[in-house]
Amino acid sequence: MALDEYSANADIIGRDEINDLEAILSVSNTDVNEAIHTVEDNADAIFTWDYEKGARPALNKLYEKAKHAQWNGETDLPWETVVDLEKNAELQRLQFADMQVDRTGTPLEKLSDADMIQLSIEMDNWTLSQFMHGEQGALICTAKIVETVPWIDAKYYASTQVMDEARHVEVFAKYLQEKQNGFYPINAHLKLLLDDIISDSRWDMTYLGMQIMVEGLALAAFGFMQQMTPDPLLKQLLRYVMSDEARHVAFGVLSLKEYYSELSTPELRERQEFAFEAAVRMRDRFLQQEVWERMGIKPAEILPLVVADPGRVMFQQMLFSKIVPNCKKLGLLDAGDGWLRTKFTEMGVIQFEDWQDTGEEYESLQATG
Numbered sequence: 001m002a003l004d005e006y007s008a009n010a011d012i013i014g015r016d017e018i019n020d021l022e023a024i025l026s027v028s029n030t031d032v033n034e035a036i037h038t039v040e041d042n043a044d045a046i047f048t049w050d051y052e053k054g055a056r057p058a059l060n061k062l063y064e065k066a067k068h069a070q071w072n073g074e075t076d077l078p079w080e081t082v083v084d085l086e087k088n089a090e091l092q093r094l095q096f097a098d099m100q101v102d103r104t105g106t107p108l109e110k111l112s113d114a115d116m117i118q119l120s121i122e123m124d125n126w127t128l129s130q131f132m133h134g135e136q137g138a139l140i141c142t143a144k145i146v147e148t149v150p151w152i153d154a155k156y157y158a159s160t161q162v163m164d165e166a167r168h169v170e171v172f173a174k175y176l177q178e179k180q181n182g183f184y185p186i187n188a189h190l191k192l193l194l195d196d197i198i199s200d201s202r203w204d205m206t207y208l209g210m211q212i213m214v215e216g217l218a219l220a221a222f223g224f225m226q227q228m229t230p231d232p233l234l235k236q237l238l239r240y241v242m243s244d245e246a247r248h249v250a251f252g253v254l255s256l257k258e259y260y261s262e263l264s265t266p267e268l269r270e271r272q273e274f275a276f277e278a279a280v281r282m283r284d285r286f287l288q289q290e291v292w293e294r295m296g297i298k299p300a301e302i303l304p305l306v307v308a309d310p311g312r313v314m315f316q317q318m319l320f321s322k323i324v325p326n327c328k329k330l331g332l333l334d335a336g337d338g339w340l341r342t343k344f345t346e347m348g349v350i351q352f353e354d355w356q357d358t359g360e361e362y363e364s365l366q367a368t369g
Contacts (some may be wrong), residue, residue, distance in 0.1 A: 006339050012273055013247040013280045018346060021307070024284050025299055027192070039194075042201040045147040051150065059153040066160035066247055071240055073171040081233035083179040089120035091230040107302045115295070122291045125176065127225065129183035130285065132172035132192055134214055137194040138248070139165035141210040148203035154255055160252065164244040169238055178307045179233070193278055200274075204259055208271055211252025212330070213278035216322040219245045224318065247305040253326050253357060260330050268335040275332055276343045279323065284349070286316060313348070320349035329357040 010016050015023035030194050031037065034324045054060040093116070111119065141164055145158040175181040186194075197209035219242060226238035260268065287306065289299040306312055324344055333341045333353060344350045 006269065007273055018033050018280060019307070021300070021303055024189075024287065025289060025303070026347050027184055027188045027284070029188040029191060037191075039198045041144065041198055043144060043148045043203065043206075044201070046203075048150055048152055048153060048155070050152060053156070054153065056153045056254075056258075059151070059157055059251070062251055062254065063153065063157040063160065064162070066157060068359065068369060069243065069247070070160075070163065071167070073167050073174070076240070077171065077237055079178070081231070083231055083233060083251055085121045085180065086117055088230050089117045089124070092120060093117070106305055107297045109299075111295070119291070119295055120151045121180075122294055123288060124225075124229075125180050125182075126184045126288050126291045127221070128172060128176055128180070129185075130187055131218065131222070131250060132169060132176060132183060133186040134190060134194070134218060135165055135168040135172060136208055137190075137197070138215060139169060141197060141206050142248075144198065144206050145203065148206065149255070150203075151255075154251075157251055161244075161248055164248065168241050168244065171241070172334060175234065184290055187285040187290065189281045193281040194272075194322060196277070196280070204256060204271075205274060207256050209278055211248055212256065212290075213275060213282065213323060215245055215248050215252070217282050217319050218328055219249055220319045220322045224315070249322065249326065253329055256330050260332070265336050269339070272332050272335060272340040272343075275327055275340060279320065279344070279347065279349075282319075283316060284318070292319045317349050317351075320344075320347070321352045321355055323350040324349055325355045325357040328353045 008016070009018065016025075017023075070149075085241070105112065108116075139162065141157050143163040146155050146162065149158065150154055193209070193214070197206060197214070200206065200209070222238050222242045222245065226235055226242065229235055231240075260271070263271070287303055289303070292299045292302050324333075327340065327344075331345070341350060341353075344353075
């Protein structure tokens with residue numbers, strides 16, 4: 001491949017146009033009834049005989065912080081809180097009353113006010129479900145980082161993140177099972193992304209896909225939901241999780257900044273393409289097609305209206321407010337001929353490039369320790 005050549009969109013994301021709704025909806029989860037999903041992990045486990053703790057001071061500081069910031073999902077959250085889903089959904093609707101859309105002449109017209117409350121409940125359930133599935137992906141990926149990263153300081157920190165991710169899966173599962181009566185299967189776009197991250201043999205791709213992309217978007221999404229929900233239990237749960245996630249993303253930034261400074265232009269190009277693929281897959285999953293199907297509305301009929309809604313567009317853009325500055329910090333935005341900058345511009349998210357990166361802001365997000 002010549003230095004000025006990049007893979008076509010179809011080779012990276014499976015379609016030519018980023019916003020091709022028909023192609024997006026053609027991706028579906030075909031094994032929703034299976035309890036086990038297997039992905040081949042092609043990585044080598046790496047031992048290091050260099051045990052010098054603190055050789056990378058920033059990572060060592062993060063590790064020490066993580067040891068003091070552990071919390072117990074069973075005892076530190078007020079699980080006795082009564083969660084009234086309908087009341088909370090109505091409060092959320094009132095909070096965003098000025099953003100309510102006119103349902104006349106749309107597929108939403110057949111939904112009653114009670115149905116709209118249920119739609120809000122389903123959307124929250126779907127969102128929390130994908131958080132839970134993503135956290136299990138992070139659990140697996142961080143265990144892989146412990147195996148594959150060559151630095152002892154990174155192995156030490158990653159081991160604390162394995163515990164963090166197990167706790168996150170635990171509390172989201174408990175909330176969904178006890179307060180929301182079950183959960184949605186994993187979204188097909190998220191599943192494809194997690195499979196790609198786990199199956200890649202290169203340790204830095206695990207960092208890039210999970211620590212920078214998936215966790216970066218999750219950190220922004222947690223913040224949005226934490227501000228929006230009227231449920232005090234969910235507010236506190238998300239606050240604790242955000243505190244951990246900020247360290248996790250900072251871990252990715254601090255680790256990859258050193259490594260990427262040594263990569264060649266062709267090697268950085270592969271990382272740019274991987275970051276773009278991850279960004280598109282994560283954006284696609286927020287169309288929530290499974291929710292519309294459960295509500296008896298054909299996704300192909302409602303989604304053109306959803307993607308055109310200005311409020312929705314703004315929300316989706318804000319989800320990238322952590323990812324773009326972190327990619328810039330790593331040198332990925334402008335590596336080579338700035339291809340990733342062009343792609344993020346096409347996605348409408350480049351305006352976040354000068355926002356604070358997580359390597360700098362994580363301490364301000366700490367809730368414990």
